[in-house]
Amino acid sequence: MGHVPIGVMYRCDNPPENLPAYARLAERLGYDELWLVEDCFFAGGVSAAAVAAAVTERLTVGLGIMPAAFRNPAVTAMEIATLARIFPGRIHAGLGHGVAEWVRQVGAEHESPLAVLDETVGAVRDLLAGRTVQVAGRHVNLAGVALEFPPDPAPPVATGVRNERSLRLSGRTADGTVLAEGASPDYVRWARGLIDEGRRSAGREDAHRLTVYAHLDFDDDPGSARREIAARLLGGAPLPVADAELADEVAALVGAYPQVAGLAAALPAGYLDRFAVAGDAARCQAAVERLTAAGADAVILVPPRDPQLGVAQITQAADQLLPLLR
Numbered sequence: 001m002g003h004v005p006i007g008v009m010y011r012c013d014n015p016p017e018n019l020p021a022y023a024r025l026a027e028r029l030g031y032d033e034l035w036l037v038e039d040c041f042f043a044g045g046v047s048a049a050a051v052a053a054a055v056t057e058r059l060t061v062g063l064g065i066m067p068a069a070f071r072n073p074a075v076t077a078m079e080i081a082t083l084a085r086i087f088p089g090r091i092h093a094g095l096g097h098g099v100a101e102w103v104r105q106v107g108a109e110h111e112s113p114l115a116v117l118d119e120t121v122g123a124v125r126d127l128l129a130g131r132t133v134q135v136a137g138r139h140v141n142l143a144g145v146a147l148e149f150p151p152d153p154a155p156p157v158a159t160g161v162r163n164e165r166s167l168r169l170s171g172r173t174a175d176g177t178v179l180a181e182g183a184s185p186d187y188v189r190w191a192r193g194l195i196d197e198g199r200r201s202a203g204r205e206d207a208h209r210l211t212v213y214a215h216l217d218f219d220d221d222p223g224s225a226r227r228e229i230a231a232r233l234l235g236g237a238p239l240p241v242a243d244a245e246l247a248d249e250v251a252a253l254v255g256a257y258p259q260v261a262g263l264a265a266a267l268p269a270g271y272l273d274r275f276a277v278a279g280d281a282a283r284c285q286a287a288v289e290r291l292t293a294a295g296a297d298a299v300i301l302v303p304p305r306d307p308q309l310g311v312a313q314i315t316q317a318a319d320q321l322l323p324l325l326r
Helices: 016-028 045-054 073-086 100-105 114-129 165-174 185-201 223-234 241-254 261-264 267-276 281-294 309-320
Strands: 006-010 033-036 059-066 089-097 133-135 139-143 157-160 176-179 208-218 300-302
Touching: 006 016, 006 133, 016 033, 016 208, 033 300, 045 059, 045 073, 059 073, 059 157, 059 176, 059 309, 073 114, 073 139, 073 165, 089 261, 100 157, 114 133, 114 157, 114 165, 139 261, 139 267, 157 165, 157 309, 165 185, 176 185, 185 241, 185 281, 208 223, 208 281, 208 309, 223 241, 223 261, 241 261, 267 281, 281 300, 281 309
Parallel strands: 006 033, 006 300, 033 059, 059 089, 089 157, 157 176, 176 208, 208 300
Antiparallel strands: 133 139
């Protein structure tokens, strides 16, 4: 196996004015990538990506993800092209459905989120490739649009998706896929299979990068990871098909411990190894290697919510974990 990029996330719940120092730190510590999140209603993803790239020299900056329903594809392509020309080879863009509640809040709901994502990603990729785009779709309507300054080469455009139909769409339409935090190795393997189905249906043979976000808790007693997993389970999202054998156990745990603190304390130890990169250096190494063996092409470590703890942990992980992975 070749070198697998290891990155860190700048969490959207940290204020944007702290981003420049964090980006410089990530580069100094030796991480390959820094990923930013455009969640509502925190900070703008494109402006944050520009700042992160401007204050560093070699870091790949990932923009994962922008909600497709919010963004006109021509304007989105202009923004990505500008970043890619100023910081060649260092920009990865991502688009996704966005959280349904947020989409409704801004009046951007659509009867077919799949069509929104499919048409937006297709148009953005065509524009970045220098093509003139003429499309009258269910969501995207462009009449002979072409970029004056297309980047060369065009940066990859991924989708941030979760479910079966969207993963197949990603394989057909995008250059890569971003899986959100909490992805187990079984889920990564399942997602890769669906992506590949989509690729085969479209006759695609080019590379498709699978980027996986993973909760980091570089601590012998990983309480932060326990809380993150507990919060996700209590949030009510159904377990993916790949983790369905846990459904009854999770339902019993959630029923017995309806608060985050109680559920976090009660989680079986195996949940940490399955849904996070948590524990000492050897345990974190094993967790990352399980994800890459399952099909992840890059692993992005998501630090704890507390900013000071997050900085301490990515620093410790750079010193003790990165050498093991490389």
